[in-house]
Amino acid sequence: MNSRRIAIGLLVWGGLVMGTAGQGALAAEGDSRPALSAEAAEALARAESSVAQATARKALWTTATSALAQAQEAARKADNAAVMEYAAVASEQASRGMAQLDSPLTNQQH
Amino acid sequence: MKRATWILSCLGMLAFSADAMSVSPEQERLKSVQAVQKKYPDIKFEDYVYGALAFSADAKAQYDNMMAFPPFESEIDKGRALWETPFRNGRHYADCFPGGGKNVAGNYPYYDETMKKVVTFEMALNQCRTKNGEAAYKSSDMNTMGLLTAYARTLSDGMLMNVKVKGDGALAAFESGRRFFYQRRGQLNFSCASCHVGHVGEILRTEYLSMLPGQATHWPAFRGGDYALFTLQRRYSACNQLVRAVPMEIGGEEYNNLEYFHSYLSNGLPLKASVFRK
Amino acid sequence: MEKPIAIVTAASLSLLLAATFMSAARAAAPGPEPSGQELAFDNRKGNCLACHAMPGDPKAVTSTNVAPPLVGMAARFPDRSKLYGQIWDATRSNPDTAMPPFGKNGILTDTEINKVVDYVYGL
Incomplete structure (x- = not known):
């Protein structure tokens, strides 16, 4: 009896977790403000600003653009871990692009 | 006081010319031609317009075969219709250019002193x-x-590229295009020069790398198996994308300056528009 | 007897559901990890074949002559870290090099570079 209750409990719990997560994702789609952790939101904002800076300096890499798009997509699904992961790549690739502007010119014939 | 300012500004000019303009556009062009001549003494200067084809007799023969009856001829005809159709005021493109638009393309790009x-x-x-x-x-x-x-552009076929760089504004635009050519870009970290100066005539996996002089003479080109139409600046955009750099705007200032530099480096070579390229 | 089974079933059902949801959320599930050779051939990854011939590997099909062929690598790079460093950022040994800085610019991960080094060492 007791174990059956546990079993039912587990099923309900599993369903609940799913339902909540599902709702979160749904809410994220309908709502303009997804349920992101403060940490993930901050990482995303930092990535967006780095990419904007690199764009302004005409030094943006396509890898930064696509990582930012992935981070934004993850944010819509409120997937904090993925937001952190992709936002970090976007920021890093954007700053590498800007640093490249200071690298010496190559193969000059004089 | 006045004199001191004058001397200071002269020094400033000197510093500028020593940094950016240590080599004149014409010296730059000559050095670039001489470098190719040194590495490939058997390739004639006028054949530089064939780019990668100049390194392979087989590829050049296939090209000649195709160009006898270009499979993209109907596309050029569409362009002719656009050129010949009068504007609503009855005038034509031909009225805007000397000689009705014949033998003009080699004078472009030019630096416009009023528009700066x-x-x-x-x-x-x-x-x-x-x-x-x-x-x-x-x-x-x-x-x-x-x-x-x-x-x-076919109306200028055979005209020699004749781009001029005179005056400070023109020099600055040329220099900006030159920097673009030699500047590393994108995650893959190539400059245009990495391949087209550093490894001219060598084979990248399966394709020969073309030489810088002559590169600006044969546009637009119909490229690849589907003969996709590429203007020179669309080619820049595709190249930037390949090295994983977000391309600049086609028709924007960066590419216009690059085309200015690039075209000057093709001076003295005959134009031939609407050709096939891989 | 039947009770523990019920628990296990319920638990695994939950896990299964959770797993399904997780995989739906992370649409781009990583495929099998590529080998050093695959990384070296793939033009979206190492693309070594674009510039280096590899006469020691019959599967390495290329006409390139841009950069030195990859042969006798163990003898040429007795210090493994030198080879790793060359792939990580070749501009440090030659500022004009056309070789992309695979590590510095994040084209390959450390794990991927190590796999490429292993593969190249066998050539």
């Missing part, structure tokens, strides 16, 4: 449109501007 910027042939075509009450085409639109140049 580089004017490409595509911009001149658009100036002709707007002057006659028509909307400008988008330089990136191959179905309008691309096709139009696929015919309009």
Whole structure:
């Protein structure tokens, strides 16, 4: 009896977790403000600003653009871990692009 | 006091010329030609217009075969129709250019002292449109501007590239294009020069790398198995994308300056528009 | 007897559901990890074949002559870290090099570079 209750409990719990997560994702789609952790939101904002800076300096890499798009997509699904992961790549690739502007010119014939 | 300012500004000019203009555009062009001549003494200067084809007799023979009856001829005809159709005011593109548009493309790009910027042939075509009450085409639109140049530029076939760089503004634009050519870009960290100066005539997996002089003479080109139409600046955009750099705007200042530098480095070589390229 | 089974079933059902949801959320599930050779051939990854011939590997099909062929690598790079460093950022040994800085610019991960080094060492 007791174990059956546990079993039912587990099923309900599993369903609940799913339902909540599902709702979160749904809410994220309908709502303009997804349920992101403060940490993930901050990482995303930092990535967006780095990419904007690199764009302004005409030094943006396509890898930064696509990582930012992935981070934004993850944010819509409120997937904090993925937001952190992709936002970090976007920021890093954007700053590498800007640093490249200071690298010496190559193969000059004089 | 006045004198001190004068001396200071002279020093400033010197510093500028020593840094950016240690080599004149003509010296730059000659060095670039000499470097190719040294590495490939058997390739004639006028054959530089064939780019990668100049390194392979087989590929050149296939090219000659195809160009006898270009499979993209109907596309050039569409461009001719665009060129010949009068504007709503009854005037034509031919009225905007000396000689009805024959043997003009080699004078472009030029530096316009009043506009303080580089004017490409595509911009001149658009100036002709707007002057006659028509909307400008988008330089990136191959179905309008691309096709139009696929015919309009053939009217200058055989003309020698004759780009001029005179005056401070022109020099600055040339220098900006030059920097673009030698500057590393994108995650893959290539400059245009990494391949087209550093490894001219060598084979990248399966393709020969073309030489810088002559590269600006044969546009637009019909490329690959589907003969996709590429203006020179669309090619820049595709190249930037390949090295994983976000491309600049086609028809924007960066590419216009690059085209200015690039075209000057092709001076003295004959134009031939609407050719096949891989 | 039947009770523990019920628990296990319920638990695994939950896990299964959770797993399904997780995989739906992370649409781009990583495929099998590529080998050093695959990384070296793939033009979206190492693309070594674009510039280096590899006469020791019959599967390495290329006509390139841009950069030195990859042969006798163990003898040429007795110090493994030198080879790793060359792939990580070749501009440090030659500022004009056309070789992309695979590690510095994040084209390959450390794990991927190590796999490429292993593969190249066998050539």
